[in-house]
Amino acid sequence: MKRRTLLKTAAVSLAGANLPILTLAMSSGENAGRAEYDYILTAEPAKARIAPNGDSDILGFNGQFPAPLIRAKQGQTLRVMFINKLNEPTTIHWHGIRIENNMDGVPHLTQAPVPAGGTFLYEFTCPDAGTFWYHPHMNSVEQLGKGLVGALIVEETIPQDYHDVIIGLKDWRLNKDGSYLPLSIPREAFRDGTLGTIATVNGQLKPTIDVPAGERLRLRILNMDNTRVFNLSMRNESAQIIAIDGNPIAVPIALDSHPTGAGMRLDLGYISPNEIGAEIPIFDMKGRFGLEICRLKTVPPTKTSKVKMGIPALPLNPVPAPDLLSAKTLNFAFEWAGALSPSNTKGQVDHNFWLINRRAWSDHSHQDLPDPLAILKLGKSYIFELHNATPHHHPIHLHGLIFTVLESDKKDITPFHTDTILLEKNEHAKIAFVADNPGKWMFHCHVIEHMKTGLMGYITIK
Ligand code: C2O
Ligand code: CU
Numbered sequence: 163m164k165r166r167t168l169l170k171t172a173a174v175s176l177a178g179a180n181l182p183i184l185t186l187a188m189s190s191g192e193n194a195g196r197a198e199y200d201y202i203l204t205a206e207p208a209k210a211r212i213a214p215n216g217d218s219d220i221l222g223f224n225g226q227f228p229a230p231l232i233r234a235k236q237g238q239t240l241r242v243m244f245i246n247k248l249n250e251p252t253t254i255h256w257h258g259i260r261i262e263n264n265m266d267g268v269p270h271l272t273q274a275p276v277p278a279g280g281t282f283l284y285e286f287t288c289p290d291a292g293t294f295w296y297h298p299h300m301n302s303v304e305q306l307g308k309g310l311v312g313a314l315i316v317e318e319t320i321p322q323d324y325h326d327v328i329i330g331l332k333d334w335r336l337n338k339d340g341s342y343l344p345l346s347i348p349r350e351a352f353r354d355g356t357l358g359t360i361a362t363v364n365g366q367l368k369p370t371i372d373v374p375a376g377e378r379l380r381l382r383i384l385n386m387d388n389t390r391v392f393n394l395s396m397r398n399e400s401a402q403i404i405a406i407d408g409n410p411i412a413v414p415i416a417l418d419s420h421p422t423g424a425g426m427r428l429d430l431g432y433i434s435p436n437e438i439g440a441e442i443p444i445f446d447m448k449g450r451f452g453l454e455i456c457r458l459k460t461v462p463p464t465k466t467s468k469v470k471m472g473i474p475a476l477p478l479n480p481v482p483a484p485d486l487l488s489a490k491t492l493n494f495a496f497e498w499a500g501a502l503s504p505s506n507t508k509g510q511v512d513h514n515f516w517l518i519n520r521r522a523w524s525d526h527s528h529q530d531l532p533d534p535l536a537i538l539k540l541g542k543s544y545i546f547e548l549h550n551a552t553p554h555h556h557p558i559h560l561h562g563l564i565f566t567v568l569e570s571d572k573k574d575i576t577p578f579h580t581d582t583i584l585l586e587k588n589e590h591a592k593i594a595f596v597a598d599n600p601g602k603w604m605f606h607c608h609v610i611e612h613m614k615t616g617l618m619g620y621i622t623i624k
């Protein structure tokens with residue numbers, strides 16, 4: 163969607179809202195007449211048709227699902243005027259961006275929650291190009307579960323010769339008539355998390371996505387689900403992995419199948435057939451709703467372009483290389499509490515099923531901040547030795563930094579950059595990074611129910 167359209171939509175909804183937004187948003191002085199933001203993003207209750215037999219009450223960015231696509235440019239400032247029209251506080255987190263700490267969107271840790279009816283101007287520079295996403299960081303089981311997830315694309319400084327295709331994955335906990343099933347079931351939260359019952363790709367059920375024939379495509383696949391792991395594959399088609407979790411890899415590798423946990427992304431380079439009407443399915447080899455998740459279908463290209471040969475690597479992001487010789491090693495054990503505790507007096511689920519280094523942090527106690535898991539020295543290199551001591555997988559995510567995955571005892575690793583590592587049960591893995599971004603950075607599992615039931619902490623860099 164074009165910026166202009168977004169701004170227009172927002173202006174219409176603003177008129178009714180009577181918020182003091184215009185004074186906030188319009189510039190004066192030397193920049194007079196130029197809006198001080200690129201996008202307006204409103205979180206609001208809305209209706210959408212997701213289930214086959216009836217509408218659902220969703221929470222939507224600009225009242226829609228899928229959410230508006232936000233495009234930014236590498237090295238440039240992105241300004242998003244956020245308006246909270248939910249009945250509860252929220253924040254927006256920019257997943258995967260090496261952002262300034264006060265723009266990271268974690269309630270109490272990096273900013274005050276944006277109250278119902280409130281606004282917040284997010285303004286930050288995107289140092290890295292790639293496929294990222296945005297979502298609230300409050301009441302996440304519900305706010306993300308009911309639709310507040312969207313794609314954030316940061317374009318390379320030098321335009322790349324690829325045709326973009328966004329493939330946004332999200333499951334819903336809905337009955338066929340559009341009413342909700344419980345978003346979280348404790349005995350599932352205690353295992354791999356509560357899975358959805360209806361799968362959407364770009365808001366649709368098993369859609370066919372038109373793509374130009376004979377083009378070099380960049381399939382930007384985003385797992386924006388709360389829970390599910392996809393094992394992505396194009397089977398016999400020759401697609402190449404060009405980026406993992408937003409970060410280009412030095413040499414593209416042929417896709418066989420690639421596990422992609424909640425919050426993770428995969429960019430594939432693929433040359434579509436020249437033939438018009440060719441259909442190319444994309445699979446989840448775990449096959450939760452049948453193997454196929456969606457298919458591409460070739461249509462005549464709108465512009466005549468040269469014959470595409472090969473899948474070029476994308477330029478690498480300017481992520482600093484950790485100095486492994488001087489790096490300090492810290493250990494993190496992810497453990498399973500293994501016992502159900504009762505709900506608290508407010509009727510909220512108050513289970514702590516998961517621990518990081520023997521500590522659990524459940525979301526409702528977000529206000530009384532616990533101590534950081536570790537305090538890191540600004541500018542120093544660190545190696546984190548991660549141990550998943552549970553019988554379940556966990557996509558472990560670090561805010562504000564991009565780390566290098568060095569090794570694992572479960573698979574052969576060619577070191578790569580990422581913001582999330584999917585740890586298999588009982589896996590040991592080593593990651594490393596330069597602690598070059600000061601602030602308090604969340605370190606948590608992206609299975610939303612796991613983070614809500616303990617698998618969450620933060621590190622401080624200063
Ligand atoms: Cu998508 Cu705390 O992150
Ligand atoms: Cu994040």
Ligand code: CU
Nearest residue numbers: 556607609612
């Ligand atoms: Cu987890």
